[in-house]
Amino acid sequence: MQVLRNINLTLAPKSGFCLLGPNGAGKTTLLKILAGLLIPDSGFIFLRGEKVHSGNYRQIIGYCPQTPIFWKNLNCTEQLLFMSDLYGLNRKSARAKSEYLLKTLGLEEKAKTIVQRLSGGMQKRLNLAISLIHDPKILILDEPTANLDMESKELVRSLINSLVTNDEVSILYTTHDLEDVDLISSEIGIMSKGNLVFQSEFSEYGKSESLRKKIKDLYLYHTRGDEP
Numbered sequence: 001m002q003v004l005r006n007i008n009l010t011l012a013p014k015s016g017f018c019l020l021g022p023n024g025a026g027k028t029t030l031l032k033i034l035a036g037l038l039i040p041d042s043g044f045i046f047l048r049g050e051k052v053h054s055g056n057y058r059q060i061i062g063y064c065p066q067t068p069i070f071w072k073n074l075n076c077t078e079q080l081l082f083m084s085d086l087y088g089l090n091r092k093s094a095r096a097k098s099e100y101l102l103k104t105l106g107l108e109e110k111a112k113t114i115v116q117r118l119s120g121g122m123q124k125r126l127n128l129a130i131s132l133i134h135d136p137k138i139l140i141l142d143e144p145t146a147n148l149d150m151e152s153k154e155l156v157r158s159l160i161n162s163l164v165t166n167d168e169v170s171i172l173y174t175t176h177d178l179e180d181v182d183l184i185s186s187e188i189g190i191m192s193k194g195n196l197v198f199q200s201e202f203s204e205y206g207k208s209e210s211l212r213k214k215i216k217d218l219y220l221y222h223t224r225g226d227e228p
């Protein structure tokens with residue numbers, strides 16, 4: 001089965017690229033390919049002009065899947081330190097980074113709690129922290145705000161915003177929440193049936209009412225079949 005067709009997507013430095021589209025459009029599949037977890041039948045990924053999928057690529061990329069994957073029986077700090085060991089990071093700085101991430105994502109008091117005892121939303125936030133432990137320059141997030149309460153959504157959005165503006169990270173993320181588009185993205189794409197059917201800049205200057213309306217109409221058209 002062919003899931004993706006003729007997708008050409010460029011992620012600019014210091015940018016947030018938001019990918020919208022109905023269930024089954026192919027967003028997760030595309031993200032998995034970019035994260036190096038799936039090999040495409042054809043096509044290539046280039047990083048600063050170099051064709052990639054080498055070991056070094058994994059060091060630069062951070063990937064946060066839609067469904068969290070954890071090591072059973074490890075607490076939050078241990079999950080982060082275990083991941084940092086896999087990346088060969090210095091233990092002292094990894095510990096400091098773990099503390100920072102847990103605090104930023106509102107999980108400070110859960111540092112010693114094993115993951116099975118965390119709520120779904122807390123697991124989701126820990127999942128994001130894990131994807132950030134090695135200071136990736138490119139971050140791929142599959143529905144980072146899904147199933148989070150309002151406060152947690154704000155924590156995640158604010159962290160993502162700060163990563164783009166202060167740490168010069170490029171972020172590609174998917175969402176079904178149109179509020180995520182407004183808050184984070186500088187570029188937007190809409191996928192439908194394996195194709196990228198719409199792409200536009202969405203910078204501060206581009207957030208006009210008409211563009212916002214067009215995005216909403218296109219999103220509803222591809223999701224529900226409403227006339228654009």
Ligand SMILES: Nc1ncnc2c1ncn2[C@@H]1O[C@H](COP(=O)(O)OP(=O)(O)OP(=O)(O)O)[C@@H](O)[C@H]1O
Pocket residue numbers: 003021022023024025026027028029030
């Ligand atoms: N492991 C798999 N094996 C076979 N087909 C798959 C597999 N994973 C996904 N697909 C198919 O690929 C297509 C795209 O799925 P994908 O998960 O990429 O969509 P999505 O846009 O991320 O959807 P959602 O918004 O529901 O997360 C769907 O038709 C799906 O059934």
